[in-house]
Amino acid sequence: MNIHAVLEELRPLLGDRLSTADAVREHHSKGEGYHPPARPDAVVFPTSTDEVAAIVSACARDKVPIVPYGAGSSLEGHVNALHGGITIDLSRMNTLLRVSAEDMDATVQAGVTHRQLNRHIEKLGVAFFVDPGADATLGGMASTRASGTAAVRYGTMREAVLGLRVVLPNGCVISTGGRARKSSSGYDLTHLFVGSEGTLGVITELTVRLHPLPEAVSAAVCSFATLEGAVRTVITTIQYGIPVARIELLDEVQIDAVNKYAKLDYPAMPTLFFEFHGTSERHVIEQAETAQSICTEHGGTSFQWATKPEDRARLWRARHDAYYATLALRPGSQGVTTDVCVPISRLADCVLETKRDLASSSLITTLVGHAGDGNFHLIYLVDPERPAELDEAKRLNDRMVKRAIEMGGTCSGEHGVGSGKMLFVELEHGDAVDVMRLIKRAIDPDNIMNPGKMIRV
Amino acid sequence: MNIHAVLEELRPLLGDRLSTADAVREHHSKGEGYHPPARPDAVVFPTSTDEVAAIVSACARDKVPIVPYGAGSSLEGHVNALHGGITIDLSRMNTLLRVSAEDMDATVQAGVTHRQLNRHIEKLGVAFFVDPGADATLGGMASTRASGTAAVRYGTMREAVLGLRVVLPNGCVISTGGRARKSSSGYDLTHLFVGSEGTLGVITELTVRLHPLPEAVSAAVCSFATLEGAVRTVITTIQYGIPVARIELLDEVQIDAVNKYAKLDYPAMPTLFFEFHGTSERHVIEQAETAQSICTEHGGTSFQWATKPEDRARLWRARHDAYYATLALRPGSQGVTTDVCVPISRLADCVLETKRDLASSSLITTLVGHAGDGNFHLIYLVDPERPAELDEAKRLNDRMVKRAIEMGGTCSGEHGVGSGKMLFVELEHGDAVDVMRLIKRAIDPDNIMNPGKMIRV
Numbered sequence: 001m002n003i004h005a006v007l008e009e010l011r012p013l014l015g016d017r018l019s020t021a022d023a024v025r026e027h028h029s030k031g032e033g034y035h036p037p038a039r040p041d042a043v044v045f046p047t048s049t050d051e052v053a054a055i056v057s058a059c060a061r062d063k064v065p066i067v068p069y070g071a072g073s074s075l076e077g078h079v080n081a082l083h084g085g086i087t088i089d090l091s092r093m094n095t096l097l098r099v100s101a102e103d104m105d106a107t108v109q110a111g112v113t114h115r116q117l118n119r120h121i122e123k124l125g126v127a128f129f130v131d132p133g134a135d136a137t138l139g140g141m142a143s144t145r146a147s148g149t150a151a152v153r154y155g156t157m158r159e160a161v162l163g164l165r166v167v168l169p170n171g172c173v174i175s176t177g178g179r180a181r182k183s184s185s186g187y188d189l190t191h192l193f194v195g196s197e198g199t200l201g202v203i204t205e206l207t208v209r210l211h212p213l214p215e216a217v218s219a220a221v222c223s224f225a226t227l228e229g230a231v232r233t234v235i236t237t238i239q240y241g242i243p244v245a246r247i248e249l250l251d252e253v254q255i256d257a258v259n260k261y262a263k264l265d266y267p268a269m270p271t272l273f274f275e276f277h278g279t280s281e282r283h284v285i286e287q288a289e290t291a292q293s294i295c296t297e298h299g300g301t302s303f304q305w306a307t308k309p310e311d312r313a314r315l316w317r318a319r320h321d322a323y324y325a326t327l328a329l330r331p332g333s334q335g336v337t338t339d340v341c342v343p344i345s346r347l348a349d350c351v352l353e354t355k356r357d358l359a360s361s362s363l364i365t366t367l368v369g370h371a372g373d374g375n376f377h378l379i380y381l382v383d384p385e386r387p388a389e390l391d392e393a394k395r396l397n398d399r400m401v402k403r404a405i406e407m408g409g410t411c412s413g414e415h416g417v418g419s420g421k422m423l424f425v426e427l428e429h430g431d432a433v434d435v436m437r438l439i440k441r442a443i444d445p446d447n448i449m450n451p452g453k454m455i456r457v
Numbered sequence: 458m459n460i461h462a463v464l465e466e467l468r469p470l471l472g473d474r475l476s477t478a479d480a481v482r483e484h485h486s487k488g489e490g491y492h493p494p495a496r497p498d499a500v501v502f503p504t505s506t507d508e509v510a511a512i513v514s515a516c517a518r519d520k521v522p523i524v525p526y527g528a529g530s531s532l533e534g535h536v537n538a539l540h541g542g543i544t545i546d547l548s549r550m551n552t553l554l555r556v557s558a559e560d561m562d563a564t565v566q567a568g569v570t571h572r573q574l575n576r577h578i579e580k581l582g583v584a585f586f587v588d589p590g591a592d593a594t595l596g597g598m599a600s601t602r603a604s605g606t607a608a609v610r611y612g613t614m615r616e617a618v619l620g621l622r623v624v625l626p627n628g629c630v631i632s633t634g635g636r637a638r639k640s641s642s643g644y645d646l647t648h649l650f651v652g653s654e655g656t657l658g659v660i661t662e663l664t665v666r667l668h669p670l671p672e673a674v675s676a677a678v679c680s681f682a683t684l685e686g687a688v689r690t691v692i693t694t695i696q697y698g699i700p701v702a703r704i705e706l707l708d709e710v711q712i713d714a715v716n717k718y719a720k721l722d723y724p725a726m727p728t729l730f731f732e733f734h735g736t737s738e739r740h741v742i743e744q745a746e747t748a749q750s751i752c753t754e755h756g757g758t759s760f761q762w763a764t765k766p767e768d769r770a771r772l773w774r775a776r777h778d779a780y781y782a783t784l785a786l787r788p789g790s791q792g793v794t795t796d797v798c799v800p801i802s803r804l805a806d807c808v809l810e811t812k813r814d815l816a817s818s819s820l821i822t823t824l825v826g827h828a829g830d831g832n833f834h835l836i837y838l839v840d841p842e843r844p845a846e847l848d849e850a851k852r853l854n855d856r857m858v859k860r861a862i863e864m865g866g867t868c869s870g871e872h873g874v875g876s877g878k879m880l881f882v883e884l885e886h887g888d889a890v891d892v893m894r895l896i897k898r899a900i901d902p903d904n905i906m907n908p909g910k911m912i913r914v
Contacts, residue, residue, distance in 0.1 A: 158639070
């Protein structure tokens with residue numbers, strides 16, 4: 001690679017939107033995960049698809065690695081520039097290009113974040129419901145097939161993305177998908193690029209699906225004597241087909257953390273947070289009443305409703321603070337976050353066996369889950385100065401991932417693979433990884449797109 | 458290619474499940490579309506994935522073309538053996554391998570049909586809601602990304618397929634996807650194979666998503682003074698976010714055909730058929746009342762409820778008979794079916810401009826639509842002995858497809874590309890077709906899988 005030639009070519013195009021400053025490179029050397037940082041040689045801040053195409057074309061000619069970068073909230077080392085090269089920071093491509101409340105879709109540049117999008121479209125009576133904890137960019141969310149608390153009802157980025165604009169590794173620009181709600185025309189390139197983590201091209205624009213703001217909303221919190229009771233409540237709620245909008249599980253350690261962090265007073269017990277969306281108040285009440293009776297059957301010791309917007313906001317703020325609340329349990333520690341997902345019928349087994357593993361570990365660990373999807377996270381708090389603690393967290397995670405895969409689940413529910421889970425992808429998908437490699441090599445023969453991520457080429 | 462060597466190799470394995478009989482080859486030379494038949498050299502009837510792998514391996518060695526065949530209900534020439542070779546008829550792979558009402562999923566062999574699956578799972582309180590008119594096999598439905606009347610609420614095969622077992626063009630067997638409800642692990646091969654029309658491999662097993670049978674169901678029919686009123690009712694219903702399970706449009710010609718065919722007496726006017734699913738009777742009534750008021754606003758002249766199962770069955774039988782009812786309007790004619798899909802906001806424009814085109818044509822044409830998805834079909838009745846009529850149907854279809862694409866829509870909502878729409882795929886997807894070609898060549902370098910379909914290699 002000849003990085004200098006590329007930088008000389010790009011400087012006239014980008015001016016001060018090309019940086020080789022130490023602080024900028026350092027900032028772009030890592031996400032929020034535990035993975036060792038790795039700096040790019042330079043960072044560029046394009047504002048249009050054409051600029052991205054020019055950057056990629058220059059890199060392609062000299063085989064310079066490219067790392068696409070959104071909000072930097074990756075937890076699996078996606079944005080660490082393992083082989084140097086150029087990081088393309090898309091955060092300045094943050095224009096909403098088109099919103100249609102009629103068709104319930106929007107087209108945005110890849111640097112638009114999910115909260116930014118929702119602020120703009122709320123007044124139109126529509127919402128975008130994929131809500132990872134960080135205010136991630138939609139491009140980054142598409143790249144990791146992200147989801148969040150409302151996926152149980154509204155789906156993940158897999159369901160939310162209708163079409164993409166992508167700069168290919170050779171600098172060509174293509175459009176995938178379209179605005180029709182369904183299509184049987186051609187290979188489904190949209191779904192191929194969603195979740196491809198920047199290894200096949202740079203997503204520069206997205207068309208996403210919106211949903212009507214619900215006519216009626218209510219929320220509820222319920223504490224449980226046992227974690228098993230809480231998990232079995234989730235399973236039954238899903239199996240009854242209650243169209244719950246959110247159903248989140250927090251274990252007693254996580255609740256304690258949230259209480260301390262936000263000065264709240266939830267009982268320090270395994271807890272479920274619910275949200276119900278309906279076409280009418282009656283419809284919401286029906287759902288909540290059914291959920292309440294399921295809670296009671298499974299040892300729920302309280303069922304507090306929150307119908308007022310401010311009460312609901314406080315409740316969900318507590319949930320969204322979970323990660324930072326956990327970190328505050330041990331100041332100076334690094335959070336190591338895990339992310340398995342299993343068929344809902346196996347969720348209790350997976351959670352309880354995992355908790356038994358934790359009982360013999362000295363690490364402080366919280367559990368929080370998008371339980372309605374069969375997806376849950378542990379956050380291990382490790383001291384960055386003590387490598388043995390990270391090793392212990394990895395050992396425990398390894399056991400949990402293998403358990404989830406044996407149960408028909410996946411090594412990653414929503415955080416992606418990055419550099420952290422490449423071996424798990426092979427364990428999970430077996431020979432299908434050979435097909436992934438064929439595709440990677442066909443589209444990116446020089447392996448310039450985010451090398452060292454997703455699959456071993 | 459050396460077809461004889463392949464047949465000699467396979468005969469001991471398959472015995473009388475390998476046929477070169479004229480009648481068998483003729484039966485497998487076409488689907489239900491208007492495309493000229495083309496016979497394979499032989500037809501095989503495997504009963505296991507291992508047998509399919511052996512068949513494909515033998516064909517691969519001698520570069521013999523392979524055509525996967527399900528129920529033969531393709532409308533776009535998918536199963537016509539344009540280059541001869543071996544047709545793999547999967548209809549004897551019709552075993553339900555696993556059903557889980559708890560996880561609402563099932564794993565089936567590719568030859569299981571959607572009605573067969575529903576007959577088996579109904580007693581478990583779950584249903585599979587993708588329902589093309591023909592009793593197609595699930596493998597075929599996955600291959601064409603099929604949908605049906607309930608896609609507006611429950612999605613298409615794109616949403617329904619969780620994972621696949623696929624025999625690759627080199628004879629290797631892979632599994633894609635999994636049973637977790639979401640995953641961020643690896644490239645999304647499941648969605649790549651769904652809709653690939655047998656051009657990348659042979660689907661031998663599928664894991665599909667089920668849904669709870671609704672607690673409450675009702676249906677309704679409403680006639681409209683104008684087609685525009687009917688279409689605008691659909692648009693408003695969708696934009697209100699009413700979770701309608703089915704909303705089907707039939708024009709006055711189609712209604713007349715249905716009346717004659719099934720001795721019914723619907724007013725010969727543009728008509729909507731509705732079905733509502735809910736968690737309770739109240740919830741269903743709420744939906745239906747809202748829909749009724751929308752109908753009234755748009756000139757609906759009646760709104761007849763059908764709450765009894767037998768009344769609903771009669772209503773939907775009328776809808777499902779639409780194709781055969783149309784054929785009966787002109788005995789001996791061939792139906793040429795079209796299939797565009799546009800963003801819902803453009804549906805009225807697309808339908809009305811298309812109807813204006815028809816006004817200047819002498820062909821008898823019916824219109825039926827999964828209007829809630831923005832998807833509608835015309836059926837042109839042409840005399841097979843008069844090529845000018847087929848030319849006329851193609852000319853009209855050409856105009857309609859281009860119109861749909863200009864409106865942000867797609868050349869195929871659910872029937873697929875086959876050999877019939879390859880040029881439209883290029884028009885719709887532009888340079889993205891180059892990426893499709895890269896993938897095709899990487900996975901099937903000798904172009905043995907269903908050659909002459911989907912994309913020009």
